[in-house]
Amino acid sequence: MVAPLRVGLAGLGTVGSAVAAQLARAHDELAVRAGRPIELVAYASKDPPRDSSLDLSKARKAADPISLARDPGIDVFVELMGGEGDPAKSSVEAALGMGRPVVTANKALLAKHGVALARLAEKNNAALYFEAAVAGGIPIVKTLREGLGGSRIGRVYGILNGTCNYILTRMLEERLSFADCLKEAQRLGYAEANPTFDIGGFDTAHKLAILASLAFGSEVDAEAVHVEGIESISLADLDAADELGYRVKLLGVAQRTDTGIEQRVHPTMVRKGSVIAGVNGVTNAVALDADTMELTLIGPGAGGAATASSVVADLIDLAAERRMPAFGRAASGMSKPQRAAMQRHEGGYYIRLSAVDRPGTVAAIATRLAEQNISLESIVQRHRVTHGGEDPSTSAGPVPVILITYATTEAAVRKALASVEADGAIAEPPQLIRIEKHR
Numbered sequence: 399m400v401a402p403l404r405v406g407l408a409g410l411g412t413v414g415s416a417v418a419a420q421l422a423r424a425h426d427e428l429a430v431r432a433g434r435p436i437e438l439v440a441y442a443s444k445d446p447p448r449d450s451s452l453d454l455s456k457a458r459k460a461a462d463p464i465s466l467a468r469d470p471g472i473d474v475f476v477e478l479m480g481g482e483g484d485p486a487k488s489s490v491e492a493a494l495g496m497g498r499p500v501v502t503a504n505k506a507l508l509a510k511h512g513v514a515l516a517r518l519a520e521k522n523n524a525a526l527y528f529e530a531a532v533a534g535g536i537p538i539v540k541t542l543r544e545g546l547g548g549s550r551i552g553r554v555y556g557i558l559n560g561t562c563n564y565i566l567t568r569m570l571e572e573r574l575s576f577a578d579c580l581k582e583a584q585r586l587g588y589a590e591a592n593p594t595f596d597i598g599g600f601d602t603a604h605k606l607a608i609l610a611s612l613a614f615g616s617e618v619d620a621e622a623v624h625v626e627g628i629e630s631i632s633l634a635d636l637d638a639a640d641e642l643g644y645r646v647k648l649l650g651v652a653q654r655t656d657t658g659i660e661q662r663v664h665p666t667m668v669r670k671g672s673v674i675a676g677v678n679g680v681t682n683a684v685a686l687d688a689d690t691m692e693l694t695l696i697g698p699g700a701g702g703a704a705t706a707s708s709v710v711a712d713l714i715d716l717a718a719e720r721r722m723p724a725f726g727r728a729a730s731g732m733s734k735p736q737r738a739a740m741q742r743h744e745g746g747y748y749i750r751l752s753a754v755d756r757p758g759t760v761a762a763i764a765t766r767l768a769e770q771n772i773s774l775e776s777i778v779q780r781h782r783v784t785h786g787g788e789d790p791s792t793s794a795g796p797v798p799v800i801l802i803t804y805a806t807t808e809a810a811v812r813k814a815l816a817s818v819e820a821d822g823a824i825a826e827p828p829q830l831i832r833i834e835k836h837r
């Protein structure tokens with residue numbers, strides 16, 4: 399009988415509970431796949447398991463995550479507590495420091511300390527695997543780290559946060575408020591403990607920084623990500639986008655440019671009818687442009703069972719003694735990231751303005767854009783905004799004006815809009831959504 403891989407699991411929330419359940423349910427099949435059984439022998443959790451039906455009677459409860467990480471009775475430490483700080487960081491360091499492999503789903507930890515942890519893992523000859531950290535159930539880490547080892551990747555982009563995609567989809571389809579959709583996402587277990595991480599774009603940024611490192615072989619550089627969330631997206635934007643032939647998605651995009659790696663997270667207009675535009679609800683998508691091929695992976699990006707599937711896949715690799723460096727190359731072989739400035743970003747823009755209702759306003763706005771060499775693809779002026787039962791032909795409210803530009807630069811758009819604001823031509827700050835060229 400081959401010795402089992404003995405698992406110590408820290409964190410029994412949505413994902414941790416699902417991992418424990420999957421190890422028990424698929425015990426025999428996993429043993430066949432991995433060549434030996436994979437057994438949960440110990441756990442640490444400050445709260446009772448999220449799944450109250452879990453049978454943990456065969457596993458020991460450790461006093462805390464660090465003693466679990468150091469427990470001589472385990473072969474691998476699985477960290478599913480989350481958070482960039484302690485106890486996740488110190489317990490992962492404790493395990494790696496003694497040469498013990500670690501499996502984690504912790505994108506915040508990897509985004510902030512990924513390079514240091516990869517170095518520590520390498521120094522102690524310990525594996526550090528994190529398939530579940532990016533896009534939940536989609537095996538994108540393995541795809542980049544191993545499957546695409548022979549390709550040069552130019553851009554990686556996608557929908558990396560299920561909560562945001564769920565909210566944007568539900569708002570448009572059900573005409574629900576942002577707040578109601580967020581509550582539902584939390585109830586369904588998609589959102590982070592602190593949902594600001596989701597809706598503010600930070601969760602996407604963490605995942606993007608990890609993807610960029612895997613794709614470009616550079617050190618994880620989360621500080622370089624330009625981050626905007628979806629808080630300012632209104633139903634008016636989703637409707638206007640729909641009318642103009644677009645959908646709004648929160649995208650993470652990392653691409654090679656002439657000046658370095660550009661990393662950005664922001665609401666993005668994608669063409670209706672495209673693959674990305676059709677990715678709805680909690681589903682994630684990761685698209686890659688490589689010199690050899692274009693590839694899109696679509697699947698569940700959050701939720702217990704799907705994310706647990708990625709954790710268990712890492713455990714199978716460890717049980718079967720399949721070893722890879724954390725980021726697919728020696729930590730010392732990762733290049734120093736060269737950042738591209740967001741101001742140099744090039745692309746089309748959707749701009750929604752609340753124009754002050756007086757003759758010449760729209761012409762003045764067009765002039766300011768022209769001064770920055772910004773060319774307009776379309777311009778839509780709507781009826782005045784009225785309040786209550788006012789007569790729209792006489793009441794003076796702001797007039798919604800929607801502009802779509804041809805490709806220009808971030809700097810040009812920012813300058814033009816600053817002039818429009820200084821002219822007093824608009825009643826509210828402008829709404830700006832970038833348009834991404836995509837498949």
Ligand code: HSE
Pocket residue numbers: 531533534558559560561562588589590596601699700701
């Ligand atoms: N809060 C995350 C999401 C969970 O909504 O995608 C998976 O990382």
